[in-house]
Amino acid sequence: ARLLGRNQICVYAGAPDDEDPARLALETALRQALRDEQLELHYQPQVDLVHGRIVGVEALLRWQHPTLGRIGPDRFIPIAEETGLIVAIGDWVLRRAVEQAAAWQRAGLLPLRMAVNLSARQLLQPDLARRIEGQLAASGLNPRLFGVEVTESMLITNFDQAVQHLRALRALGVEISLDDFGTGYSSLSYLRRLPVDVVKIDRSLVPDATAPAEDVSITRAIITMAHQLQMKVLAEGVESEGQAALLAANQCDQMQGYWFSAALPAAAVETMLREGRQI
Numbered sequence: 001a002r003l004l005g006r007n008q009i010c011v012y013a014g015a016p017d018d019e020d021p022a023r024l025a026l027e028t029a030l031r032q033a034l035r036d037e038q039l040e041l042h043y044q045p046q047v048d049l050v051h052g053r054i055v056g057v058e059a060l061l062r063w064q065h066p067t068l069g070r071i072g073p074d075r076f077i078p079i080a081e082e083t084g085l086i087v088a089i090g091d092w093v094l095r096r097a098v099e100q101a102a103a104w105q106r107a108g109l110l111p112l113r114m115a116v117n118l119s120a121r122q123l124l125q126p127d128l129a130r131r132i133e134g135q136l137a138a139s140g141l142n143p144r145l146f147g148v149e150v151t152e153s154m155l156i157t158n159f160d161q162a163v164q165h166l167r168a169l170r171a172l173g174v175e176i177s178l179d180d181f182g183t184g185y186s187s188l189s190y191l192r193r194l195p196v197d198v199v200k201i202d203r204s205l206v207p208d209a210t211a212p213a214e215d216v217s218i219t220r221a222i223i224t225m226a227h228q229l230q231m232k233v234l235a236e237g238v239e240s241e242g243q244a245a246l247l248a249a250n251q252c253d254q255m256q257g258y259w260f261s262a263a264l265p266a267a268a269v270e271t272m273l274r275e276g277r278q279i
């Protein structure tokens, strides 16, 4: 039986997920990927519309399998979540991202904030905030140049502990972003209870010039609401100049998307910054 959401259960005759051969093969391959260093981080620039420059990057996992080729995080993160492998992978991501950001800080590249996606399982670890604090201290990275992205659904299982982690990190100066905003059952009263600095509007809610006026109103309402709660707004998945202009006209603070840049290897980010590429 599988849960389909609100009180709907679908009973089906096939093998359960954990016996699906393709899935099992991917799980085994993923364990090996972690051991054999097939995983890599790419970094997608986040631009500030007020300052007109890159202010941060989001670390995004990339997996290059020796025979299967590139496998997207949308395919392997859910498997890693289910099997618990995400904890080891998440640790690796945190270490790599902090090391990279510390190297950029030493190189004096620009004040550039590194944002990392956390998973639900990581937030359930009682020592998560303390470990991140330790890693930041050991690397010498200014905590203000570090950020974490979480989604609302991740906070549900152990709300109090998750909020404690976020508070502790925030007290250090780490920026907290609420990811995929608008895709869940977000409510104003709920958002108000969360220690959040940035609301990331999901790309499904980023309108373009041809969007109906109602869509633009929703996006504008989210931006206004976030600003009233003293939060910044970053729009993700911005693919066109039209979208960027519409967002700017509606006081969106930051954006990220293919219109500006896809996620890039570290060296390409450095080149972009050295060449002083602006928006």
Ligand code: C2E
Residues within 6 Å of the ligand: 044, 059, 060, 061, 072, 073, 074, 077, 090, 093, 117, 118, 119, 179, 180, 203, 236, 237, 238, 239, 256, 257, 258, 259, 262, 263
């Ligand atoms: P996300 O956190 O919502 O990340 C944004 C996704 O949108 C990324 O996909 C990014 O490459 C893609 N994207 C960026 N700009 C555009 C655009 O203009 N148009 C479109 N169509 N897409 C755009 P990606 O890299 O495939 O990652 C997918 C998801 O996998 C992420 O969604 C995140 O939930 C998860 N993920 C990636 N890396 C990690 C990680 O290190 N840890 C964890 N826990 N999850 C990760």
Ligand code: CA
Residues within 6 Å of the ligand: 058, 117, 149, 179
């Ligand atoms: Ca994210």
Ligand code: CA
Residues within 6 Å of the ligand: 179, 180, 202, 203, 236
């Ligand atoms: Ca998203």
Ligand code: CA
Residues within 6 Å of the ligand: 179, 180
């Ligand atoms: Ca996501």
